[in-house]
Amino acid sequence: MIALGIEGTAWSLSIGVVDEEDVIVLENDPYIPKEGGIHPREASQHHSERLPSLLSRVFEKVDKSSIDVVAFSQGPGMGPCLRVVATAARLLAVKLKKPLVGVNHCLAHVEVGRWKTEAKNPVSLYVSGGNSQVIARRGNRYRVFGETLDIGIGNALDKLARHMGLKHPGGPKIEELAKKGKDYYLLPYVVKGMDFSFSGMVTAAQRLYDSGVAREDVAFSFQETAFAMLTEVTERALAYLDLDEVLLVGGVAANKRLQEMLKIMCGDRGAKFYVPPRELAGDNGAMIAYTGLLMYKHGYQTPIEKSYVRPDFRIEDVEVNWD
């Protein structure tokens, strides 16, 4: 069986085609803000302008008629972007006369990670621009055990980067700078139970920079503090749930220092650490295609009249009836 999936909840615009075994095609055309952070309307305009050509690029590589299921990310995300994606998916499903499946974006991150690593029942740390969550399965639902009380780690990194005069996306630039950092400055370390918060840290780090501390040291201190918080909460979830696998997903999963910290934590408690290949860890269409395929095979279908966008879609809202 072959599924096509469209992702476009925020800056990423991506279409993937997969079968049960592997990714067949993955084509991306991300929105990159000219200045500042992401502007929802600009992002959705980008998506609607570029979707047709992205689709034709995909259909140069796979035969349209081979598609069995059309999947799309239904939420969570920015309303205007979601609407563009949902509209395109509906049209395509009708044209191909194939079933439509609306997919939860967070669920797709976790499922593609389980598909492309050996993780079976992991605690997932999902870290992206807008989302930072610790997720694990309980019975027939995934549950969020901890999450950011304000901004996602990716947006926090981007915000700090902008303040230090670095262009979007700031995450990778902070990572590079941090490698050269030497002096560690304490920043507000905010973990409340399983939840955490980054906004106070961003403000404090910005002040540090304004007071003349080198960018390298600010970046270093920020990463060390923020990632320690994420690692700590992940460890708490492992201990609480008595699990022994960690799966790192989302755009920030690419960060080598975060990977290293989780790896050390897992090693010390005899847990296994997994991270999917970079192109499947961040937002991508293949994860939507794969999860749509999985759901379709387990009886899910989204009738057109129920294919409205769900900006607040929570992973807990999906009943999981597969292994």
Added chain:
Amino acid sequence: MKVHLGGEAEVKILDDVVVKKRVPKRYRIEKLDRELRFRRTKMEAKIISAARRAGVPTPIVLDVEGDTIVMERIYGTPVKNAMSEDISREVGRLTAKLHKANIIHGDITPMNLILSDGRIYFIDFGLAFFDNKVEPMGVDVHVYFESLKASFDDWEKLRDAFIEGYLEEGGKEEVIVRAREIEERGRYVERVNM
């Protein structure tokens, strides 16, 4: 002797005492690691005593040194294995007592509550702090609700019982409202422009 390796501490359960040592974490930089372990140990001991003075059952602290606390051992069952609506209501009452004393526990979960002789002991003040604002109290309650959701199918009833107990003991309604708001707020759509 039982050794419990928790999220952050190594807890040795001896015959009559419990020795809780915050072990170094290799994943984080030493300066931060030391700071967190020592700060949290000192704070934990201080708050355990304050909570007891506020009328909340806690183990007696026998000694504190660096990253280690020695405390009285509470014999009983973790609330995780004995949860009921009555217990959740009592947790609500005791949480209100903590909050009236401006104590935020920070990790109210069924694993950090021990049922002993019909009393519920709050242990593990490892993430606790003093605060008189609605927001951290709301987070405190939110954490408890999330942990109910994670562990019990009838979490809604348990949550409602907690709320009853909390209000009955003079906990503020706005804290409960805030807990709900925090749940709503943890959402993508409102955060994306930050």
